[in-house]
Amino acid sequence: MSSQNQIVLSLGSNVGNRLEAIKSCIGIIHYEIATVVKVSSVYETPAWGFESEPFYNCAVLIHTSKSAQKILSQILKVEKQLGRTRSSEKGYQARIIDIDIISCNEDVVDSENLEIPHQQMHNRKFVLLPMHDLGMNWMHPKFKKSIPELLQICEDESDCKVVEKLVSPIEKLNLQNFNYIAIEGNIGAGKTTLATKISEDCNAKLVLERFADNPFLPKFYKDQNRYAFPLEMSFLADRYQQLTDDLAQFDLFKDFIVADYHIFKSLIFAKVTLHEDEFRLYKTMFDIIRKEMPKPDLYVYLYQNTERLLANIKKRGRSYEQEIPADYLEKINRGYLDYIKTQTDLNVLVIDISDLDFIKKQSDYVYLLNEINAKIK
Template structure:
């Protein structure tokens, strides 16, 4: 389930405080479009195609889940917010800010409003030099040339001077300092979506629960009393096996592990679904297993109210989930919250995402990342 697209943008400004315009633009891109992975150096370049004041130019690469047209809408909105006024003319103009979409996933795209890759990129040194700074393993999908090869054949010989680096504008994240993050939540809370998104943004290995492979799950939703115990036992065995295997296998190419569940969820669900005598037996087995499990450096619980959970469950359309009742979801929520209150040696962060849409609204995703950063900072200070 790949969610993120890798996008290259080119930024330019030749009116007002050029550096401030670039700085504000980068902040808005991070807030409204996607996570910025790298930023180029800042260059001063002569105006291209018309006579005007020199530009400040840079390039950046980011991750975003938005479509090409959605990205264009958002970049236009950012330009407008920063004060750019577009004139009804085809001639080049001076501008407070200019954002060009250069590339998306090294793929081609064409519509009435947008062409990817940017049709003029190979002719513009002020695009190619900053893009080279990004150190991308990139090849033009039509010309089949790298950035360096495009620079060597570019006819634009403008004097593009490097002014400064822009590393200070790149938001630093501490999440890579962790070894293991467990993201938990009720059915339909969005834990798998968030785990996948974080993993793609921060180069993490994912451990995603294999609920779809459990043969007892559809039967359980139809007859809970009959299939509760075999369901919970099979889940416990599968979770133990998966977490034990994945957490013990170090991946040289990934920075940390992010899972969309924690082994303790087995006990929470079992307490809701099992009869009292069944639960006593189950807990005896669980306690033996739990002692052997690695504990996460951060336990993130996504809380959503029951109405929102039911909406999400209906929206994703899994047939065997459609008969889940509100009362069952509320019991699960209470089970999680009781568990969290009892944990004194676990680094727990609870975020109410009832009003969040961290896929369609980048600002909601940024709020979650900021909360994680604050939690890591405070935990480090108090440890």
């Protein structure tokens, strides 16, 4: 199940350069508001409910952690940005851009300024046809009917013809050109969040480290000297087992694999936490295991300064992490960077995200996607 809301927007324009207005609208939404995952064809359709020039209409599927109410307030600003001035007069009017929220997951919302699903969607071919293009497995929560079923019973006989095929910003990326992307980072850097979001937005199989199940982890933070070696050995065994299983199991319905760690991190953490004699023994085991592990096609390291890491750790509130000292995080960062310098045969991308917030700022997330995409090219 997606951790993000899946929202369908209907875009329309019948003033000026209609196609350019829709393309500009999609670009603004993707860069400033939410990730535009899919875009329908553009249809030319007659004005509905009033006499005017024909409309160009399309539908877009966005992924976002924001609520539908928040999205509504933001798309109204986009309309204004593109030159639409809403009138207080009753009835429909010609407009350079119109953005409506059609659905949010399969939720029902009935508030003063927002009704979801859109109250007229089932009566409008210019909404149903583009939404059908999105290929969603969506069911109307009130009528209990799919989009194909709604189209079959729709009484709208308007002539809706395709005038342009569009590609979403996500579909323009080349992330699927590689089979396996590993996203790494220090404790609290945001690697799991980024890997999860990329997997949902880009149709990738997600592999997440099972750190929460390790019984030695809380003990290690209380007594590092005593529990460092069993912790690192258990992590190594678990990472090997999980990556071996997950990387071997090909998913026909996913385009590639994205993981929030790789086996290399085991050596980096062990070098920081273990005594010299323990580390020599550990490295012997690691070298044997590493030979059997496939290398990622792209290794992304998210660098964050120690101040930001500590703030992120405090914010997410895991009790056993709250006493992690700053110098430990600094050693881990140095360990990663020193390791990366030695990997001449590994395709590495280091991104400093100390001044970025890809969770709250859509533009920062788009920046990361573009950086990864450029590296793949």
